[in-house]
Amino acid sequence: MLRSPRLLALALAAFLLVGGAAPGAAARAQEDAHSGEFSAHDTLRINNVGGPRISPDGEWILYTVAVRDLEDEDLARATQLWRIGVDGTGQRQLTHGEGSSGSPRWFPSGDKFAFTRTIDGKSQVWAMYTDGGEAWQVTEHEEGVGAYNISPDGEKVLFTSRDPETDEQKRRKRQRDDAVVIDAEFSWTHLWVHALEAGETKRLSEGDFTVSDPRWAPTSDRIAYVTRPNTKINDSWNSDIHVVDVVSGDSKMLYSNPGPDSSPRWSPDGKTIAFTAQPETGTSVWYNKLYLMPADGSADPEILLENFDLNAGAPIWAPNGADIYWSTGQGTKTNLFSVQLSTDEVLDHAAPSGVNFQFTLSPDGGRWVWVHANPSHPSELFTAPSDDLSSPTKLTDHNAWMAADGIAPARVETITWNNSEGMAIEGVVHYPPNFDGTPHPLVVHPHGGPSGAVTESFNTANQMLAANGFVVLQPNFRGSSNYGQEFLNANRDYWGIRDYDDIMTGVDQLVADGVADPDRMVAYGWSYGGYMTFWMSTQTDRFKLISPGAGLTNLYSMYSTTDIPGYLGWFFGTPWDNEDIYRRLSPIRHVKDVTAKILIMHGANDARVPPEQAVEFYQALRDLGKDVTYVSYPRQGHGIGEPRLQLDRLRRYVCAFTDAVGMDASTEECVEGVPAAPMDMDAESDSDAEGMSAQESGDGIFRVVER
Numbered sequence: 001m002l003r004s005p006r007l008l009a010l011a012l013a014a015f016l017l018v019g020g021a022a023p024g025a026a027a028r029a030q031e032d033a034h035s036g037e038f039s040a041h042d043t044l045r046i047n048n049v050g051g052p053r054i055s056p057d058g059e060w061i062l063y064t065v066a067v068r069d070l071e072d073e074d075l076a077r078a079t080q081l082w083r084i085g086v087d088g089t090g091q092r093q094l095t096h097g098e099g100s101s102g103s104p105r106w107f108p109s110g111d112k113f114a115f116t117r118t119i120d121g122k123s124q125v126w127a128m129y130t131d132g133g134e135a136w137q138v139t140e141h142e143e144g145v146g147a148y149n150i151s152p153d154g155e156k157v158l159f160t161s162r163d164p165e166t167d168e169q170k171r172r173k174r175q176r177d178d179a180v181v182i183d184a185e186f187s188w189t190h191l192w193v194h195a196l197e198a199g200e201t202k203r204l205s206e207g208d209f210t211v212s213d214p215r216w217a218p219t220s221d222r223i224a225y226v227t228r229p230n231t232k233i234n235d236s237w238n239s240d241i242h243v244v245d246v247v248s249g250d251s252k253m254l255y256s257n258p259g260p261d262s263s264p265r266w267s268p269d270g271k272t273i274a275f276t277a278q279p280e281t282g283t284s285v286w287y288n289k290l291y292l293m294p295a296d297g298s299a300d301p302e303i304l305l306e307n308f309d310l311n312a313g314a315p316i317w318a319p320n321g322a323d324i325y326w327s328t329g330q331g332t333k334t335n336l337f338s339v340q341l342s343t344d345e346v347l348d349h350a351a352p353s354g355v356n357f358q359f360t361l362s363p364d365g366g367r368w369v370w371v372h373a374n375p376s377h378p379s380e381l382f383t384a385p386s387d388d389l390s391s392p393t394k395l396t397d398h399n400a401w402m403a404a405d406g407i408a409p410a411r412v413e414t415i416t417w418n419n420s421e422g423m424a425i426e427g428v429v430h431y432p433p434n435f436d437g438t439p440h441p442l443v444v445h446p447h448g449g450p451s452g453a454v455t456e457s458f459n460t461a462n463q464m465l466a467a468n469g470f471v472v473l474q475p476n477f478r479g480s481s482n483y484g485q486e487f488l489n490a491n492r493d494y495w496g497i498r499d500y501d502d503i504m505t506g507v508d509q510l511v512a513d514g515v516a517d518p519d520r521m522v523a524y525g526w527s528y529g530g531y532m533t534f535w536m537s538t539q540t541d542r543f544k545l546i547s548p549g550a551g552l553t554n555l556y557s558m559y560s561t562t563d564i565p566g567y568l569g570w571f572f573g574t575p576w577d578n579e580d581i582y583r584r585l586s587p588i589r590h591v592k593d594v595t596a597k598i599l600i601m602h603g604a605n606d607a608r609v610p611p612e613q614a615v616e617f618y619q620a621l622r623d624l625g626k627d628v629t630y631v632s633y634p635r636q637g638h639g640i641g642e643p644r645l646q647l648d649r650l651r652r653y654v655c656a657f658t659d660a661v662g663m664d665a666s667t668e669e670c671v672e673g674v675p676a677a678p679m680d681m682d683a684e685s686d687s688d689a690e691g692m693s694a695q696e697s698g699d700g701i702f703r704v705v706e707r
Contacts, residue, residue, distance in 0.1 A: 036406035037467040039667035040650040062104035075643040224264035263314035274315040282566030329482035375412030408433035410466035417509035427475035442516035448527035477502035520661035538590035545660035547599040553617040603636030651675040
């Protein structure tokens with residue numbers, strides 16, 4: 001049933017957006033119907049700010065803004081470069097037109113900067129003068145440019161690039177004689193240096209390995225970089241650090257251990273390299289420590305932060321070489337820390353509550369610029385003196401449309417409760433904008449990972465659910481990453497047991513506090529959150545509807561079909577050695593106990609959690625006569641990237657959840673628990689997931705972080 005004139009307008013707008021008239025008309029119809037509630041359509045309007053770089057004189061900041069074109073047929077997102085003064089003046093957009101521009105880098109002279117421009121899937125390095133004028137292309141590399149950096153002397157560009165196909169490979173592909181031997185054929189990425197004045201490009205690395213994160217020495221004569229033995233995701237944690245001489249091409253391994261060695265950063269005097277490493281192979285469920293090592297490899301590394309019980313992020317050297325900074329998760333925020341090398345004293349710099357990332361320090365060491373997002377507003381640039389982050393200045397406002405449209409964000413807070421063992425557990429709660437203190441319908445949203453963590457950030461899906469009258473609980477159960485190594489590893493061999501207890505005791509607390517209505521509860525999750533919600537559906541009858549996304553149901557079959565079996569093996573060993581635990585902790589083994597309605601969502605091309613995991617559970621529920629719906633998203637991997645499919649997913653959440661608890665959706669038009677507007681599931685669109693929150697993009701299972 002269509003429930004209101006406003007929703008009729010929204011339905012019409014949605015129909016036009018996905019199937020009928022011009023997209024621009026659809027966007028305007030949505031905006032005209034706006035009532036100050038955050039809707040699925042509004043998630044497309046979020047402009048994402050990032051990549052800040054401070055000029056050599058400390059006066060200017062280059063940064064990027066990613067904007068989705070709602071007038072475009074494909075709702076394509078493009079990124080462009082902007083500039084702003086550190087005092088907030090002189091803001092202007094620097095790049096326009098075809099493709100996306102990103103990754104700004106200043107030349108040491110400060111009179112020009114470089115950036116990448118991506119057209120038709122390939123990136124090249126371009127340059128532009130700071131005071132304006134036309135940009136010019138610097139590189140013309142056959143396979144395009146990956147990571148890049150300008151040499152400290154300003155004379156060379158260092159970049160990575162994937163090896164091109166050989167003539168024989170092209171012939172085989174053309175003639176369809178292209179059988180692939182699994183785990184034997186890889187496309188390698190290697191180092192290249194382009195001399196600006198001569199216009200010549202030189203290859204620096206060669207061999208059966210792949211390269212990432214190259215960094216210039218301050219003297220421009222050496223490069224530190226990370227190598228991996230192949231391009232398999234499962235081996236991404238087996239990385240080592242090398243140094244290569246730019247003139248001779250001679251390369252040597254600086255450091256290697258069974259786990260990941262990453263993020264090499266040169267000291268200002270070029271004598272020392274700081275990097276992060278941890279000894280556990282096959283997993284990210286172990287904290288990195290900070291290492292210092294002579295750049296010439298003449299001595300073993302010194303391990304710092306032995307007693308720092310959080311992760312060590314990529315090191316940032318102070319210009320005087322006396323301190324090293326890094327940012328990392330701490331509880332429900334991300335924080336900035338530093339260590340004084342002379343004393344080993346660790347300092348907490350008390351970054352603002354919320355998410356703080358992409359910290360960049362001014363050349364004189366006196367100012368930080370970074371990206372900050374809080375529960376009521378998406379990411380923007382902030383700045384503060386380096387000795388006091390307590391009262392930062394907001395530099396940008398690329399999402400001013402929210403205030404202009406009267407968007408009332410949810411109130412968000414961190415709460416604490418005790419689990420069944422008396423251990424304190426934290427979680428983030430979103431309250432409806434008009435929350436009056438009475439029991440409300442509850443959405444439980446377990447995060448992915450399982451080593452992810454929920455922070456007090458701007459979560460578009462939960463803002464939308466709160467706008468529809470739900471309280472949303474996101475628990476940081478045991479296994480979450482921001483609470484110490486013991487807490488992080490506490491769900492090893494205990495998936496679905498300890499974390500389930502942490503979740504449900506949080507639910508009980510909200511019920512006891514009169515916040516949640518125990519008779520109107522639903523749950524959803526993605527990736528490991530999908531596993532948890534599948535598991536919850538077999539363990540309790542307290543939820544009206546549960547929506548697992550990209551979740552695991554059969555750990556036994558999952559081990560051999562995921563692209564990272566080593567990660568699963570770190571938790572449980574192999575199924576051949578530990579069959580019992582794989583069987584016992586698989587939701588499919590308990591499928592007969594499901595009582596809630598089930599709404600399964602999964603990307604059709606998911607390699608991390610293959611869609612067969614969803615199919616197995618779906619078929620079992622069908623055989624058992626249970627109430628189940630399975631939505632498969634064409635072309636999508638572990639996250640949902642195409643904008644129309646993102647909209648479909650969010651609208652299905654709203655419609656299914658409100659229907660399950662007997663409410664009317666206020667931001668979307670629904671008929672019998674599904675979106676009223678037809679979804680064109682075969683519409684071509686971009687697959688760029690940039691700008692989605694971690695939870696929305698499939699934060700999840702077995703987070704693989706490119707280091």
